[in-house]
Amino acid sequence: MTCLSLDCCETFHWNYVSQHCTLLTTDVWSSTQTVTEISHWKSYYKGCDSGWLEFNYHCYKLVHGKISWADAKLTCERNCAYLTEITDVEENDWIVEAFLDDACSTRSCQMWCGGNDIETEDLFQWSNSKLTMSFTNWKPGQPRQKYSEKAENRDCVTLSRNGQWENILCTLSKRFICEKH
Numbered sequence: 001m002t003c004l005s006l007d008c009c010e011t012f013h014w015n016y017v018s019q020h021c022t023l024l025t026t027d028v029w030s031s032t033q034t035v036t037e038i039s040h041w042k043s044y045y046k047g048c049d050s051g052w053l054e055f056n057y058h059c060y061k062l063v064h065g066k067i068s069w070a071d072a073k074l075t076c077e078r079n080c081a082y083l084t085e086i087t088d089v090e091e092n093d094w095i096v097e098a099f100l101d102d103a104c105s106t107r108s109c110q111m112w113c114g115g116n117d118i119e120t121e122d123l124f125q126w127s128n129s130k131l132t133m134s135f136t137n138w139k140p141g142q143p144r145q146k147y148s149e150k151a152e153n154r155d156c157v158t159l160s161r162n163g164q165w166e167n168i169l170c171t172l173s174k175r176f177i178c179e180k181h
C-alpha cells in the first residue's frame with residue numbers, strides 16, 4: 001500500500017471495497033494494526049519506520065552527525081519528526097537507555113533535545129509543541145549559570161548520558177534525537 005511508504009503517514013483509512021486509502025493525522029493510537037472498522041473502512045496505525053524505536057506510541061531515532069541545534073531541528077523536521085520532547089521521567093530514562101548508554105563513550109557525552117529558551121530568556125519550552133516544560137531534570141546549577149550573562153547566550157538543552165539536562169550554546173555541534181507522532 002502506498003500509505004505505508006509515505007514518511008509522514010501516521011495513521012490511515014483503507015477502503016477495502018474501493019481499494020484506496022486516506023491519510024489521517026489524528027491522535028488515535030493503537031499498537032495493533034486494525035484500530036476500527038466502520039462500513040467499508042478500516043483504520044490502521046502505521047507504527048515506526050525501520051531505524052526508529054517505539055516507546056509509548058512515539059517513534060525515536062538517534063542521528064549521529066554532530067550539528068548545531070537549529071540544523072538538528074531542521075533535520076528532524078525533514079523526517080516528519082521533531083527534536084525529542086521529554087515529558088516525564090519514564091521517557092527520560094528510556095531515551096538514555098535506548099540511545100545514550102550505547103552511543104556514548106564518555107560521561108560528558110550529550111545530545112540535543114527540543115528544549116530551549118530562545119524566545120524568552122529563562123522560559124524553557126519545547127520547540128515543536130511550544131509547551132512550557134513541566135517535567136525537568138536539570139543538572140545541579142542549571143539552567144542558569146553562575147554568571148547570568150552566560151545563561152543569556154545559552155539557549156538550547158542537551159540530555160547527558162546520566163540523564164541530566166544542560167543549557168548550552170545552540171551553535172555547538174551535537175548528536176540529537178528525533179521523535180515522531
Ligand SMILES: [Ca+2]
Nearest residue numbers: 085086087179
Ligand atoms: Ca516525547
Ligand SMILES: [Ca+2]
Nearest residue numbers: 151152154155
Ligand atoms: Ca538562555
